[in-house]
Amino acid sequence: MSKNLNNQKNLGNPNIPNDHPRAQSLHYRHKLVDLMFEKVVTPSGLCAHGRGEAFDYLLGEQTIPPAENAMEAAIASLLLAKHPVISVNGNVAALVPDDIVELAEILNADIEINIFYQAQGRIEAISSILKKAGAKNILGLGDIPPKSLSHISSNRRIVDPRGIYSADVVLVPLEDGDRTEALIENGKKVIAIDLNPLSRTAQKANITIVDNIIRCIPRMVKIAERIKNLESEKIKVIIHNFNQKKNLDDCLEYIINFLQNLMEKTNSK
Amino acid sequence: MSKNLNNQKNLGNPNIPNDHPRAQSLHYRHKLVDLMFEKVVTPSGLCAHGRGEAFDYLLGEQTIPPAENAMEAAIASLLLAKHPVISVNGNVAALVPDDIVELAEILNADIEINIFYQAQGRIEAISSILKKAGAKNILGLGDIPPKSLSHISSNRRIVDPRGIYSADVVLVPLEDGDRTEALIENGKKVIAIDLNPLSRTAQKANITIVDNIIRCIPRMVKIAERIKNLESEKIKVIIHNFNQKKNLDDCLEYIINFLQNLMEKTNSK
Numbered sequence: 035m036s037k038n039l040n041n042q043k044n045l046g047n048p049n050i051p052n053d054h055p056r057a058q059s060l061h062y063r064h065k066l067v068d069l070m071f072e073k074v075v076t077p078s079g080l081c082a083h084g085r086g087e088a089f090d091y092l093l094g095e096q097t098i099p100p101a102e103n104a105m106e107a108a109i110a111s112l113l114l115a116k117h118p119v120i121s122v123n124g125n126v127a128a129l130v131p132d133d134i135v136e137l138a139e140i141l142n143a144d145i146e147i148n149i150f151y152q153a154q155g156r157i158e159a160i161s162s163i164l165k166k167a168g169a170k171n172i173l174g175l176g177d178i179p180p181k182s183l184s185h186i187s188s189n190r191r192i193v194d195p196r197g198i199y200s201a202d203v204v205l206v207p208l209e210d211g212d213r214t215e216a217l218i219e220n221g222k223k224v225i226a227i228d229l230n231p232l233s234r235t236a237q238k239a240n241i242t243i244v245d246n247i248i249r250c251i252p253r254m255v256k257i258a259e260r261i262k263n264l265e266s267e268k269i270k271v272i273i274h275n276f277n278q279k280k281n282l283d284d285c286l287e288y289i290i291n292f293l294q295n296l297m298e299k300t301n302s303k
Numbered sequence: 304m305s306k307n308l309n310n311q312k313n314l315g316n317p318n319i320p321n322d323h324p325r326a327q328s329l330h331y332r333h334k335l336v337d338l339m340f341e342k343v344v345t346p347s348g349l350c351a352h353g354r355g356e357a358f359d360y361l362l363g364e365q366t367i368p369p370a371e372n373a374m375e376a377a378i379a380s381l382l383l384a385k386h387p388v389i390s391v392n393g394n395v396a397a398l399v400p401d402d403i404v405e406l407a408e409i410l411n412a413d414i415e416i417n418i419f420y421q422a423q424g425r426i427e428a429i430s431s432i433l434k435k436a437g438a439k440n441i442l443g444l445g446d447i448p449p450k451s452l453s454h455i456s457s458n459r460r461i462v463d464p465r466g467i468y469s470a471d472v473v474l475v476p477l478e479d480g481d482r483t484e485a486l487i488e489n490g491k492k493v494i495a496i497d498l499n500p501l502s503r504t505a506q507k508a509n510i511t512i513v514d515n516i517i518r519c520i521p522r523m524v525k526i527a528e529r530i531k532n533l534e535s536e537k538i539k540v541i542i543h544n545f546n547q548k549k550n551l552d553d554c555l556e557y558i559i560n561f562l563q564n565l566m567e568k569t570n571s572k
Contacts, residue, residue: 067346077336077349084353088499091354230357232565279570286566290559296501297555301548 059087059095062129062248069128073159076151079125082208089229090246092289097253100284101245107276108205108225108241109141109257110269115203115223118143119173123150126207126247127160131167133251134207138169140258143205146197147174150190150210173197186216198222206235207247214238231285241278244285328356328364331398331517338397342428345420348394351477358498359515361558366522369553370514376545377474377494377510378410378526379538384472384492387412388442392419395476395516396429400436402520403476407438409527412474415466416443419459419479442466455485467491475504476516483507500554510547513554 066083069075075083112118120143122134127147138145147160161172173194181199182191190213193199204217207227211234217224218238226239227247236242243250261269335352338344344352381387389412391403396416407414416429430441442463450468451460459482462468473486476496480503486493487507495508496516505511512519530538 063347063350066350070346077339077346078332080346080349081332081335081353081356084350084355085357085360086353087350088354088357091499230360232562232569237569283566283570286562290562290566293501293555293559293562297552297559300501300506301552 059090063087066125066128069124073153073156074128074163075124076153078151083125086229086246092292093229093244094292095246097245097249098285098288100281100288101243101250102253103276104241104243104281105245105250105254105257106261106272108243109254109261110272111203111223111225111241112141112143112205113258113262113269114266114273117201118203118205119197119201120145120205121148121198121207121209122146122160122164123148123208124156124160127163130247130251131163133255135164135167135169137251137255137258140255140262144197144201145169145172146194147172148190148193148198150188152189183216183220185219186212188212191216206239207251209235211235211238231282231289236282241276242282244282328359332356335394335397338393342422342425343397343432344393345422347420352394355498355515361561362498362513363561364515366514366518367554367557369550369557370512370519371522372545373510373512373550374514374519374523374526375530375541377512378523378530379541380472380492380494380510381410381412381474382527382531382538383535383542386470387472387474388466388470389414389474390417390467390476390478391415391429391433392417392477393425393429396432399516399520400432402524404433404436404438406520406524406527409524409531413466413470414438414441415463416441417462417467419457421458452485452489454488455481457481460485475508476520478504480504480507500551500558505551510545511551513551
């Protein structure tokens with residue numbers, strides 16, 4: 035049997051009818067499939083995306099009010115940070131390259147590529163997407179000797195000394211639990227975006243935004259534009275008023291109510 | 304940028320420590336990734352698997368009591384069928400080839416390969432896995448002119464005249480909503496295995512087993528062994544006592560309670 039995937043290459047983008055109930059979700063799925071063939075996304079990244087699709091379905095594929103609150107607290111924390119860094123993996127670069135670059139610019143934050151699967155040419159493929167989106171300075175390219183986070187042994191420990199290693203606040207859209215824990219242990223304030231409010235990442239981060247990055251990053255750009263010129267005292271109040279534990283509970287409650295409503299709906303049919 | 308995926312080929316199977324909280328789930332994920340390089344599984348199949356992982360997580364990655372009841376009703380229906388057929392796609396062949404073949408044998412059911420993405424050599428790759436697992440007679444290979452189901456326009460309509468086309472009861476592990484609806488419209492009794500009790504497939508099928516096929520197919524083999532020699536009147540009672548609507552509600556209620564318990568647990572930490 036041939037190990038060559040070439041004839042699977044055109045399987046990413048069948049014609050998705052616009053009236054398909056899940057057309058947008060399928061569009062992004064096929065975008066990721068296409069970018070797997072460009073090495074930006076890994077096969078495991080496709081599975082991880084599918085997990086996200088399912089959890090997004092439990093939110094009704096919409097941004098819920100507690101996520102809006104968490105975004106505000108996140109932007110406030112990033113605006114007050116001394117050295118904010120946005121960690122970007124293959125799926126993030128594939129899904130929201132323009133918005134990530136815009137967000138980094140408005141926050142004056144560094145972008146650092148952090149990937150687990152180190153295939154040859156992969157960093158370059160991700161970096162090329164970010165550059166096309168307008169990124170000027172990208173860290174994590176391996177152009178200077180890397181540093182290691184403590185409390186983690188896998189290659190997820192590797193960080194850029196100019197980036198995450200010396201950051202005080204790190205935004206991790208789509209992060210692994212081990213790495214989130216290590217970032218916390220290394221004294222960083224961690225802001226996670228995770229559709230599963232029960233994941234280790236969601237539970238361990240300082241601020242968790244339970245939302246799909248496709249909706250969330252553009253909204254964070256707008257929030258940043260709205261609050262970046264506030265006095266720092268007012269920005270501090272936003273952070274002070276945010277309660278991570280309560281916010282996660284609110285998200286879970288939202289999901290539970292959503293399921294209960296769906297159950298009643300199917301019963302009244 | 305090279306379109307060649309060769310250097311992603313060994314990314315499927317990093318060493319998963321046995322004490323990883325999700326070791327078994329990761330094992331199956333990497334099995335699917337490996338089989339994508341053999342053309343058995345498609346990139347989109349990896350996304351679909353990820354969706355399943357998430358819904359399985361909401362069951363605590365275990366077979367729940369209503370799923371056991373649905374399995375009994377499913378086996379009873381397949382035993383009383385005149386012409387039972389098991390529909391197999393790439394993910395099913397990748398995950399549980401041996402169990403599917405064993406189940407077909409004990410039920411005297413046909414196995415028919417039904418795939419949406421028709422890459423060259425793909426049917427052969429799936430068929431080869433099933434043959435290795437001991438399947439003697441496999442339908443859906445395109446060796447005779449196919450028939451079309453009505454009420455569906457995509458290539459999901461294509462079926463084997465000796466198989467699904469003339470079947471009265473069809474078991475569809477991991478099926479698409481459009482195709483499930485078409486099977487129902489074509490007068491088949493449809494038994495679905497679907498981890499999402501709210502999916503169109505789950506909602507439209509006559510009997511839905513909300514479980515992971517990895518746990519479910521081996522259990523169905525055991526149930527078949529246990530009840531296959533009962534008098535047909537007793538088998539009819541099992542079918543009669545099964546209430547699909549109530550069973551789906553029980554599954555949803557289980558998930559809602561599971562989430563509520565997890566919320567309380569994280570709150571008492």
